[in-house]
Amino acid sequence: MTPLDARLLSAHDRGDVAALVALYTEAADQSQSDDAAGFYLTHAMVFALDLGLDVARDLRARLVDMGREHPE
Structure with missing residues (x-):
C-alpha cells in the first residue's frame, strides 16, 4: 500500500x-x-x-477534456 492509499483509507x-476531494485529485x-485518472477524478468530483x-x-472540466464526461 502506498502512503497515498493509506491517507485515502484514513480519510474514508x-x-x-x-x-x-484533495486526495482523490492528488x-x-x-x-x-x-483509466485510473478518470476513476480518481470522478470520485473527487462526486465528493466535491x-x-x-x-x-x-x-474536476468535471478535466473529465470532459478526457472524454469521460459530456459537455453541457
Missing part, C-alpha cells in the same frame, strides 16, 4: 469528505493511466459536489 474512515494527478465546492466544476 474519518468521513473527512474535504480531504477525500491520486488522479499521479496516475499512470487515463456533495460538499458544494466550486472545484467540482474544474
